[in-house]
Amino acid sequence: MERFIRLSGRAAAMPAANIDTDVIMPKAFLKGIDRSGLAQGLFHDLRFDESGAVRDDFILNRADMAETRFLLVGPNFGCGSSREHAVWGMLQYGIRGIIGASYGAIFADNAANNGLLLLSLPLEQVAALMAELGDGAGDMTVDLDAQRIAIGSYAAAFDIDPATRRALMLGLDRIGETLTHADRIRGFEKAYLGRKPWLMGAER
Amino acid sequence: MSAPKTLYDKIVDEHRILSFDESGAAGERLLLYIDRTVLNEYTSPQAFSGLRAAGRAPWRPAASLGVVDHVNSTNPDREAGELDDGARRQIEYLGENGRDFGIEIFDLFDPRQGIEHVVMPELGLVLPGMVIAAGDSHSTTYGAFGVVGFGIGTSDIEHLLATQTLVYRRLRTMRITIGGTLAPGITAKDLIMEVIRRIGADGAAGHAVEFAGAAIGALGVEARMTICNMAVECGARVALMAPDDKVVEYIAGCPRAPSAGLLTQARAEWQALRSDPGARFDKEIALDAGDIPPMVSWGTSPDQSLAITGIVPDPDDLPAERRADAVRAMAYMGLAPHTPLQDIAIDRAFIGSCTNARLTDLRDAARILKGRKVAPGVRAMISPGSSGVRRAAEEEGIDRIFIEAGFEWRRSGCSLCLAMNDDSLAPGERCASSTNRNFEGRQGIGGRTHLMSPAMVAAAAVTGRLADVRDLAAEERD
Numbered sequence: 001m002e003r004f005i006r007l008s009g010r011a012a013a014m015p016a017a018n019i020d021t022d023v024i025m026p027k028a029f030l031k032g033i034d035r036s037g038l039a040q041g042l043f044h045d046l047r048f049d050e051s052g053a054v055r056d057d058f059i060l061n062r063a064d065m066a067e068t069r070f071l072l073v074g075p076n077f078g079c080g081s082s083r084e085h086a087v088w089g090m091l092q093y094g095i096r097g098i099i100g101a102s103y104g105a106i107f108a109d110n111a112a113n114n115g116l117l118l119l120s121l122p123l124e125q126v127a128a129l130m131a132e133l134g135d136g137a138g139d140m141t142v143d144l145d146a147q148r149i150a151i152g153s154y155a156a157a158f159d160i161d162p163a164t165r166r167a168l169m170l171g172l173d174r175i176g177e178t179l180t181h182a183d184r185i186r187g188f189e190k191a192y193l194g195r196k197p198w199l200m201g202a203e204r
Numbered sequence: 205m206s207a208p209k210t211l212y213d214k215i216v217d218e219h220r221i222l223s224f225d226e227s228g229a230a231g232e233r234l235l236l237y238i239d240r241t242v243l244n245e246y247t248s249p250q251a252f253s254g255l256r257a258a259g260r261a262p263w264r265p266a267a268s269l270g271v272v273d274h275v276n277s278t279n280p281d282r283e284a285g286e287l288d289d290g291a292r293r294q295i296e297y298l299g300e301n302g303r304d305f306g307i308e309i310f311d312l313f314d315p316r317q318g319i320e321h322v323v324m325p326e327l328g329l330v331l332p333g334m335v336i337a338a339g340d341s342h343s344t345t346y347g348a349f350g351v352v353g354f355g356i357g358t359s360d361i362e363h364l365l366a367t368q369t370l371v372y373r374r375l376r377t378m379r380i381t382i383g384g385t386l387a388p389g390i391t392a393k394d395l396i397m398e399v400i401r402r403i404g405a406d407g408a409a410g411h412a413v414e415f416a417g418a419a420i421g422a423l424g425v426e427a428r429m430t431i432c433n434m435a436v437e438c439g440a441r442v443a444l445m446a447p448d449d450k451v452v453e454y455i456a457g458c459p460r461a462p463s464a465g466l467l468t469q470a471r472a473e474w475q476a477l478r479s480d481p482g483a484r485f486d487k488e489i490a491l492d493a494g495d496i497p498p499m500v501s502w503g504t505s506p507d508q509s510l511a512i513t514g515i516v517p518d519p520d521d522l523p524a525e526r527r528a529d530a531v532r533a534m535a536y537m538g539l540a541p542h543t544p545l546q547d548i549a550i551d552r553a554f555i556g557s558c559t560n561a562r563l564t565d566l567r568d569a570a571r572i573l574k575g576r577k578v579a580p581g582v583r584a585m586i587s588p589g590s591s592g593v594r595r596a597a598e599e600e601g602i603d604r605i606f607i608e609a610g611f612e613w614r615r616s617g618c619s620l621c622l623a624m625n626d627d628s629l630a631p632g633e634r635c636a637s638s639t640n641r642n643f644e645g646r647q648g649i650g651g652r653t654h655l656m657s658p659a660m661v662a663a664a665a666v667t668g669r670l671a672d673v674r675d676l677a678a679e680e681r682d
Contacts, residue, residue, distance in 0.1 A: 017529050018405045018505045022643040027624045031275065031290025033249035033297045045645050050631060076406035076439065080643060081622070082247060082341040084357035102409055105441045106341055110357035163224070163233055174359075175260070178367045181222060181235060185263075185369055188221040188237055198462035198470040199239060199331065200266075 001115040003171040004144050007096055009069025011140035011151065012059045013130045019073065020080035021107060025089050038089035059136050068093075070140050072130050073100035075123065078107025087114050097142050099149070101126050112164050115171060117144065119158055129154065144169060208480035210377045211444055212412040215352045215477070219335045221369060229374070230486065236372035238364050239334040242320040243270040243307070245294040246624065247339035251362035252301040262305050263368040269329065270298050270309040271320045275624045278587045278614035282313060285615070286626045305365075318590020318616040321345040321433065321558035325425075326592055328458025332447040332474040337370060342558045342640065344440060347432035348425055349455075350447035350477045352412070355436065375441055378411040378487040379479070382419040384494040389674045391568065392427035393434070393560055393638070393657035395419070397499035397509050400438040403489065405507040409439035411487065414479060419493035420445055425454040426562040433559045434640050437506040446478035498673050500545055501642045501655040503533035508642075509655065512672045516543040536644055537652050538632070545670050548654070552635035553584040553665035554647075555611075555658050557621040560638035561589030565658040566597050569638075570605040572662035572676055578610030579668030585612045585627065587619040609666070623647050636664035 029041030046058050054061050060068055077100045078086060087110040090098075097117035111118045119142070121129075132138065132154040140151045144165060147158055167174070178185075193199055209217075216236065224233040243251075248270070255261065262268065272295050277285025287295070295312060302309035310317045316327070321342050324330050332350040336343060339361045346353030356370065364370055380399060400407070413435055420428065428445055435443035452471055455461050462470060497511035508530070510517070518541040519530045534541070539548070555561060555569055566588065578584045586606050588594035594616055597603055603613050620627040621639040629635055629651025638661045642653040654670060663671040 015528075016532065017525075018507075020505075020641070020643045022622070022641070022646045026645055026649075027622060030246055030624060031288065031294065033293055034253065035250055045649055050649060076409065079405060079439065080341065080641060082339055082355040082357055084247070084250075084359060087357070102406055105409065105439070106355050106357055109360060113357065113359035174371065175258070175363050175366045178235065178363065178369060178371065182367075184221055185235070185237070185367060189264075189368065192219075192237060196333075196470070196473070198466035199334070 001171040004096060004115060004117050004168045006141070006143045006145060007069060008139065008141040009096070010065055010067050011070035011072055011133065011138055012065055012068050013072045013133050013136040014059065015074045015130060017074040018076045018079055021078055021083050021086040021104065022080055024078065024086040025083055029089070030083060030085055035088045038085055039092035041085070042089040042093045062137065065137055068095060070097045070099060070142065071095060072126065072133065073098055075101045077103050079104035082106045084110045084114070087111050087116050090116055099126065099129060112167065113174065115168055117142065117168055119149065119160065121158060125156065208482040208484070210479045210483045210485060211350065211414055211446055211477060212352065212375070212377050212442065215333060215335060216374055218333065230376040232374040234372055234374065235369050236335060237369055238267075238337050240267050240329060240336050241361070241364055242324050242338045243268055243298070243361065244274050244320055244340060245272050245298040246274045247358050248301070248361055249294060249297050250358045251339070251365060252297070252305070254362040255305075255365060260366045262307065262365045265306040267368065268307045268365065269324070270302050270307055271323050272298060272310065272312050272317060273319045273616070274618045274622070276312050276617045277625050278617050278619045278627055280613060280615060282615060291625065315591055318592060319558045319561065319618055321429075322562060322589035322593065325349065325429065326458060326590060328455050328461035331455065331462070331470070332451060332477050337364060341436050342433050344436045344443040345429050345433040345558060347435070347443035348428035348445055349451055350445060350474070352442050352444065353432070354442050375412040376410055376486040378408055378413045378489065379485040380413055380415050381488070381490045382415065382417040382493050383490065384419055384492040385422065386419060386493045386496060389659065389677050390496055390498060391657040391659065392423055392430040394496050394499045395493060396431045396434040397501070397506070397655065398496045399491065400434070400507050401499070401509045402491070403438050405437065405505050406439040408435065411440060412442035412444060413440040414444045414485070416446070416479075421448065424564060425450055426564045429562070430559055434506070437640060447474050498660055499656065500660065500670055501653070502537065502539060502545065503530065504536055504642055504644050505529070505533070506640070506642060506655060508533055510545060512545055512660070512670060514545055516541055516545065518542060546672065547669065548634070549669045550582060550636045550654070550664050551633045552629060553578070553582055553661050554620045554635055554637045554639065555661050556585070556587035556589070556619050557639040558589065558618070559640040560658050561587065561593065563593050563596050565638065566593065566602050569658040569662040570602045572659050572673060573609040573611070573666065574605050576609055576666040578665045582665055582668055584610060584665045585614055585620065587614040587627075588616050590616050611665070620647055623651075636661045636670065
């Protein structure tokens, strides 16, 4: 997983509320058994019309947005399905960070597990950042080390969960970390299943 | 004496292997033991590939079950069902992973195949007090059994398979107390849709929601599953109900239920699975079931819904922050403000999904369909929640009612709920649907979804437009 420490790049605003993972990664792109080819699927039905032609009115299709690194989003972004393809597609497309007020919970976990930065800021602050973008696009810097975000003349500090921040900055192998506790897990399991024999009784 | 605890915190505490911060409060980061998972063919492949690449094996293979449900055809003739290359590869890979890692798989031709959240409970694999995490957002369904059930992504499936744990953050708690009695013809689906309408698509975000009150206790276990299933549509990460005698009776009748002796032992412990008197919730909401009408959605988010007797709202009457989304939703749905919902004509009717395709749902719809015909020009389909539900319905003769009314009696799968298979709406087609999400493009690019209960879908199918099931039920009584 790629580390996130400090990054500057183009930011695009998508202010609608409740943008769900069906919209972020439509079903046509869910038929793989690997993680490849998902950049094409990202926001596919917003980027392309039914004939496959580019929709000029969609923000990521603007000529100046080819290298978009950040999205500024409306509340409850990434609600709906658990499909991690939505997060894989973001990263493959080049999106490294999302700034909004709130997120679908599974989407947020998926982002953390893949090194996609999600910042949760108060609604008013998200609105102020969007206003700073003017026509919906601009340059932004997110410094995760210093916990500061800047667009144009607007700069602010942000809070982030320390464990998530650490994982993003170090790019950790989560399963490897957990398996350092394998003895604790084994001990717990033995006692727990011993206490509740009906749990195993239901298994094949 | 220790402080009164919520049901949610009791279950989390019982599964806490270690705490990374020892806070014991909401936000606590801990290593959580997971009792069981169910795997499907579309969110699990990359998890298995990750295990293979790292040379890891599942921690406890017997704790997992794999079921084909998302991509398969629902063609009544299983052998003839269309599968695209991607779907075929996903199904094959699930089978291969099952064989290589010792995990039981129900493939397409298994008589127990069905939608994962229907199959797990009907087998008796969902037991009170468990934690069940699975690669599907509707894993909240298991809350009907007093289970902490929640959806996870593929990276966490891999973590769970490799360690039988998840690194978990303790949620805040919310209690939704529903008093009173549902009026005749009103179902659990209407109840949860009203909750979602009232609190919004993110109204329970970050919370474990416990449903309580007389109206919940009066519901059957399958109806309770509908509520917990759809609680994710208001942002709930976990939905819970205290298990009662109905739950124990339900489990006792299942093929994989613990033996009678073990069940007696379990039952004694399950009685403690309730929030203590005086337990504090971060949020409390109360509703009266008697006020709830038949609900339908008009927009593209599950919180954009209304009583069937209502009219499509005027965006100007909505709060400022909801206006732009409502305008966009109406444009997508092809609806004008002030249109009476009962004037909206439909092209398709669908009964299915992990929300509403269990035997009681089928009975509800069949009661409306009996002696009636699907309106001309409407294509109506039913995909029972599992192959077991399909067989049970056939034994009762319910299949005949659907078929005689003009419904296609399909095989089981997620089907038109998310249209990953060949069941799909054409652009502009409008569907009365017993499913859980009315998102743009979910049932097909340009497809228009109206969510409602199975009985309301039946009413719409025979009327040819969105209809009030109470009017049809009244005709029956006359």
